[in-house]
Amino acid sequence: MRRRSFFRTIQVKLVIIYLLLILVAMQLIGVYFISTVKNSLITSFTTNLKEQADILSKFAAPSLSPNMETDGDSPDNTTEDLNLVVRNLFSISGAEVQVLDANGRLVATSLQVHQSRIGQKNKSLAVSRALQNIPDNEEEFIDEDNTRKKSIALPVTHNEKIVGAVYVVASMTELYETVNRVNQIFFSGTLIALGLTGVLGILLAHTITVPIQGLTRQAEAVADGRFDLKAPVLGEDEIGRLSMAFNVMTIRLKEALSANEEENEKLVSVLSNMxxxxxxxxxxxxxxxxxxxxxxxxxxxxxxxxxxxxxxxxxxxxxxxxxxxxxxxxxxxxxxxxxxxxxxxxxxxxxxxxxxxxxxxxxxxxxxxxxxVTEQEKLEQSRRQFVANVSHELRTPLTTIKSYAEALNDGALEERELSERFVGVISNETERMIRLVTDLLHLSRFDSNGAPLRRRSAPIHDMLDEVADRFSFQLRQKSIKASVRVEPGLKTAWVDRDQIDQVLDNLLSNAIKYTLDGGTIKLTASKSTDGTELEISVKDTGIGIPKKDLARIFDRFYRVDKARSRNMGGTGLGLSIAREIVKAHGGTISLQSELNEGTTVTFTLPLLQEGGESA
CATH class of the missing domain: 3.30.450.20 (PAS domain)
Structure with a gap:
């Protein structure tokens, strides 16, 4: 554990940082310098080879020319003279110089051991490129003896014609030995520099870590709650200023703890009165x-x-x-x-x-x-119910308008009488929507009896006929037969026509939605047995309602079949709104239904004369 802690001290870290900095600097300098020396040596070596080859190519050009006048000398004598010149004048240490004719056959060589190859063809790629007058034919390779060599091939021209080539192969062993000696010098220098840096780093780090160790001991004392101690200030450098700042921090920490106790007392007081x-x-x-x-x-x-x-x-x-x-x-x-x-x-x-x-x-x-948030949630619930009511009540007239507009678009516009009738219905429904928006604001006050009714005399038969007419398009779509029957003697009723239309629209809309194609719907108006109330019923042959749901059918947002109701656009508010309207008129509403047989919804309204008295 002590050994591990030692390697984590600042002193060791500083020494390691110094060593790494020196090592990186020496490596960067060494890589750059050695790379430069190596490139310079290779460039000088290559230039020397090229110069020797270029001189030899100029010297050998007349000897290789096929039109040369030998003045009685035979070709063998010429070849011998060329060999002699190559061996004596152009001998390069550790290199072989070859002179080749235009066909690539060896004419002269600087090595005595390769004299037997004279007349043989040199098939190297560099020679082939040189005979094709391609410049810069250099190649560096390692031969069978694991010796790195460099070859250069230059074309020999005479009277602007290629008459042969000069091929030089030289060993680069001495060059790389020189580079290795430079590497060894840099390696030795790096080790010496690291050693000196390590000694100096230890001395410098010791001057920094000793004051920090003293400051650490004082910090531990403060952590134990002893605020009366002070850290020694040994100088005016950064560590000395740190010691002074630590002493100031100790004083302020003591004051902060006292203030914290006071704040806790204030917090308790605030919590108690929240x-x-x-x-x-x-x-x-x-x-x-x-x-x-x-x-x-x-x-x-x-x-x-x-x-x-x-x-x-x-x-x-x-x-x-x-x-x-x-x-x-x-x-x-x-x-x-x-x-x-x-x-x-x-x-x-x-x-x-x-x-x-x-x-x-x-x-x-x-x-x-x-x-x-009880009261807040009640207000939010009321707002949601109001928005739902508005959405539900605007849906039916919008559907009617859309249906008649589509009928006009599909061709009814060409028939003037029919189109005028459809436009009239659309206009009426638009006006009705405007009235509904206004009336629905009063509907929210029904529970508190704060929404007065606008009663007026309304023809009962016309009221039922008009609601059937408004839904005639939907009835034809499902081939449903609708009939209206009003008991003789019933002429008018003193009611809020818009509100009762809304009830009838809702009940007929529900009857159409839940009645299968080809069914029937009956709208009936009659007097009650005592003659004081008007009874209006909407009877259909639809799918009916299960008995377990009849008790809650008028509850707000209650749906018998939630998925089916949503698919048909229902919100679960229609019957509850109808009940509120009927109650506002002083009547009652009830529902009888048998599953898969049909449903009958009946609501009663007091038969009043103008002024509010019974008929």
Whole structure:
């Protein structure tokens, strides 16, 4: 352990940094210098070979020319003279110089051992390229003896004709030996530099680490709570200023701890007077701190030692997500016992979880904030219901307008009488939608009787005929026969025509949607047995409603078949809205149904004369 700690000290790290810097610098310089020397030597070596080959090519050009006048000398004498010149004048240390004719056959060579090859053809690629007058025929290779060599082939020209070639092959052993000697010199120099740097680095690092060690001991004392000690200041350098800053920090830390205790007292006071409930729990979910408002919201006397799981009545999986921060807020309902009336009421609480993080331990606790959002949720629910009502009630006239517009687009526009009728219906439905938007604002006040009705005398027969006419297109689409029957003697009713039209539209729309193709729908108006009420019923031969659903059929948002109702555009509000309108008129509404046989919806309205008196 001590050995491992030693290698982690600043002194060792500084020495290693110095050594690495020197090593990197020496390596970069060495690579650059050796590469430059090597390239210079190779360039000089290659230039020397080229110069020798170029001189020899000029000298041998007359001897290789086929039109040369030998003045009685035979070709053999010429070849012998050329061999003599090559061996004596153009001998390069460790190199072989060859003179070849235009066919690539060896004419002269500088090596005595290769004299037997005279007359043989040199098949090397460099020679072939030179005989084709291709310049820069250089090649570096390693021969069978593992010796690195370089070859150069130059063309021999006479009177602008290629009469032969000069081929030089030289060993590069001495050149690379020189490069290796330079490498060894740099390696030795690097080792000496590293050794000196290591000694100097140890001395320099010691002057830095000794004051830091003293400062560390003082910091440990402060961590133990001894604020009266001071770190020694040994100079005015960076470490000396660090020691002075540490002493100042010690004084301020002592003052901060005192201020923290005062802030804790203030925090307790704030928590006690907050309008929201606050609970603090540890990493295991055990409650440690809470305020008075939290006790009121949770209807509890004390929370000490209890777990969030029990207090908030949340599923374990949900609580874990909240504590880990994957989910921040949730809602739950809490039953409260009314002390005065002894009744049980429910309040909706919004719970916000904020995990407490520590750098070294992760999540070490949770802060829970409780807010009573009961009234807020009631307002939001009312808003959602109002928006749903508007959407539902505008859907039917929009469907009618769309149907007649499509009929006009499909060809009814060409028939003037029919098109005028369709345009009239569209105009009426548009005006009705405008009225509906205004009336629906009053519908929200029905529960509190704050929406007055606009009663006027309405012909009962016309009222039923018009609703059947508005849905004639849908009826024809499904081949449904609709009939209207009004009991003799019934002429008019004193009602809010728009509201009753809305009820009839809703009931007929439902009847059409849930009646199979080829069925029948009957609209009937009659007096009640005592003669004081008008009874209007809509009877269909549709799919019917199960008995278990009849008791809740008028509840808001209740649907018998949710998937089917949504596919047909229903919202589950139609019958509840119809019930509110009928109740506002002082009537009642009821529904009888048999599964797969049909449904009959009947609503009653008081028969009033103008002024509100019974007929």
């Amino acid at each position: 309008s929201d409930g606050v609970i603090a729990a540890d990493e295991h979910g055990v409650i440690m701190i809470w305020n008075r408002r939290a006790l009121e919201l949770l209807d509890a006397e004390r929370l000490q030692g209890k777990e969030l799981y029990d207090v908030l009545s949340l599923p374990a999986e949900k609580l874990e997500q909240l504590e880990q921060g994957r989910v921040q807020t949730t809602l739950f309902t809490k039953e409260l016992q009314e002390q005065d009336a002894g009744e049980v009421s429910e309040s909706l609480l919004k719970v916000t979880f904020t995990p407490i993080h520590r750098r070294d331990r992760g999540i070490t606790g949770t802060i829970v904030v409780l807010q009573d």
